Amino acid sequence: MSKSWDILQPVQRQIQLAMVLSGTSAVFGLAALALLGLVLGQLMQHPHVWPWLAMTLAFISLAASLLLRLSAFNQSHYAAFRLETILRTDMAQHLAQVSLGDIQQFGAGALSKVMQDDIKALHIFVADSTPMYARAMVAPICTLLILVWLDWRLASGAVAVLLLGVGVLGLAMRNSGQMQCRYNAARERVSAAIVEFVQAMPVVRTFDTGHTTFSRYQQALESYQEILTDWYRQAGFPTRYAFVVLNPLPTLIVLLGLGGWLGAQGTLNFATWAAVLLLGAGMAESVMPLMSLHHLVARAKLSVGRIQQVMALPILPIPIESRQPSSSAIDFEGVSFGHGAYPQSKGELVLHDVTFHAAPGTVTALVGPSGAGKSTIARLIPRFWDVDAGCIRIGGVDIRDMTTETLMAQVAFVFQESFLLADSVANNIRMGRPDATMEEVVAAARAAQAHNFIQSLPEGYDTQVGERGGLISGGQRQRITIARAILQNRPILVLDEPTAFADPENEAALMKALSVLMRGRTVILVTHRFATIRSAHQILVFDQGQLVERGQHDDLVNQSGIYAWLWSRHEKAQNWALKRRPVVSENGGE
Structure with missing residues (x-):
């Protein structure tokens, strides 16, 4: 087995057993046909004596063939189910250790396709193809050996038909590898266009009424149709001709004609002829599955390649023994970082030599223009990526010297992209603490200002929130994520634009919930809403990935720097209002 098939190693023995059982089934099936030929010969010689022994053996052989074939498919399907579970489990465990940057570069859609499709x-390949492959290989070879043993002349006629059919089949499959690649690429483009069209439906209807996006789908579909047409033109006639030649009828005609001529010459007895007819008619047809197997193998190889590509994503190095932080203090020491191009090469730096200290129990606000690197800092703390230079310490310990469990026990998160599982409200709040009691869940929801709206839902805390929490509003989703963070009760809290998408009513509730959540914790707060950071213990101002100002609100406003400019823009926005245009009368007056 080549290296590309090493992925089947966990179930290799079971696959081999399935193939052995399938091959043995083919042998017993051929034995049943040979015995039926013997039965016919004995009946011709002694029409009044029923050949019980041969009939019994033929029945036993047929039953054994059917049972072995069923067992072969059972084994291959059990192996396929095991392999599916093993691969998905291993892939999930592997991705949990991969840098978030590499995962984002690979793409959520591509990862989903690999894990599902x-x-x-x-x-499908393991469950259905492996027994078929064994049968397609064993049946023609064993049939040929038996035919040669019975009568080499009739065997030669059957082989001639088989070689003709295989030759035509080879002609039909020429350049099939290249066409298979073009076909798979076109099919994936169609799938991507469909997903884009469906997922972007609100935007599509708003901006282009579907013309641009639908045209991309239409182009992908036309390209797919063109490739299928080319493939059909290239292989259509040879394939149909091969189907005709490899059908049992041409072989049967050859064996009937050749056997009749040999019988007329007195060099062939009827028993042998009957056995050859029963066995040889299906010899050519038994190689037909190889054509469909060729396509299945090609598709399986593409899938194996993509699975191995995901499993080759580099994992973040995890220490064997974790060091425990002594406090909830956060220190960035000369941190530089650039979002790398997949898989490992680093691109332009988005953070340059960032150094700051966040004391335990204090609030540190990160502000600056869009793209300044604020959210990147928030995501470096839970080690979504590793820094390119410098280090990040929690409680004096480099986060790279902590296991994932130790690090996650220190930090809770509330991001602007509030993600909920397609589960109940209670279970979403329990995420991270599945053993929490219902009383603890309700207490966390009350602290997050979420209890009242949860009670108004159709089934209260048992209400299903739908995919990504789509059945409740954005503000409600955010309060559930805050309740989740309160329940986790971790000493460090990272908030990345937690009120970005909230309306005024929800924002007031969110701010009250956040004030409870932030109490007594070391807080890193990323926000564009300056009203929420005036009382922060320190404000760090970033611009183009560099820490350019630090201090408290009043001091920074008086420095006339970037913060002062941002604050003035904030005040102007707060005081902005629509102005009515003066109405001009016909005589020129207002």
Whole structure:
């Protein structure tokens, strides 16, 4: 087995057993046909004596063939189910250790396709193809050996038909590898266009009424149709001709004609002829599955390649023994970082030599223009990426010297992208603490200003929130994520634009919930809403990835720097209002 198939190693023995059982099933099936030929010969010689022994053996052989074939498919399907579970489990565990940057570079859609479609394609290959492959290889070879043993002249006629059919089949499959690649690429473009069109439906309807996006889908579909047409023109006639030649009828006609001529010459007895007819008619047809197997193998190889590509994503190095932080203080020491281009090469730096200290129990606000690097800093603390230079310490310990469990036990998060699982409200709040009691869940929801709206839901805390929490509003989702963070009760809190998408009513509730959540914790707050940071213990101002100002609100306003400019823009925005245009009368007066 080549290296590309090493992915099947966990179930290799079970696959081999399935193939052995399938091959043995083919042998017993051929034995049943040979015995039926013997039965016919004995009946011709002694029409009044029923050949019980041969009939019994033929029945036993047929039953054994059917049972072995069923067992082979059972084994291959069990192996496929095991492999599917193993691959998805291993992939999930691997991705949990991969840098978030590499995952984002790979793309959520591509990862989803690999975990669903490609592993499913491999399941189909293992479950259905491996027994068929063994049978397609064993049946023609064993049939040929038996035919040669019975009568080499009739065997030669059957082989001639088989070689003709295989030759035509080879002609039909020429350049099939290249066409298969073009076909798969076109099919994936169609799938991507469909997903884009469906997911972007609100935007599509708003901006282009579907013309631009639908045209991309239409172009992908036309390209797909063109490739299919080319493939059909290239392989259509040879394929149909091969189907005709490899059908049992041409072989049967050859064996009937050749056997009749040999019988007329007196060099062939009827028993042998009957056995050859029963066995040889299906020899050519038994190689037909190889054509469909060729396409299944090609598709499986593509799936294996993509699965191995995901499993080759580099994981973040994790220490064997974790060091425990002595406090909730956060220190950035000369941190530089650049979002790398997949998989490992680093791009332009987005943070340059950033150094600051956040004391335990204090609030540190990160402000600056969009793209300044604020959210990147927030995501470096839970080690979504590793820094390129410098280090990040929590309680005096480099976060790279902590295990994931130790690090996550220190930090809770509330991001602007509030993500909820398609589960109940209670279970979403319990995320991270699945053993929490219902009383603890309700207490966290009350502190997050979420209890009242949860009670108004159809089933209260048992209400299903839908995919990504789509059945409740954005502000409600955010309060549930705050309740989740309160329940986790971790000493460090990272808030990245937690009120970005809230309306005024929800924002007031969110701010009250956040004030409870922030109490007594070391807080890193990323926000564009300056009203929420005036009382921060320190404000760090970033511009183009550099820490350019630091201090408290009043001091920074008086420095006439970037913060002062941002604050003035904030005040102007607060005082902005629509002005009525003066109404001009016909005589020129207002």
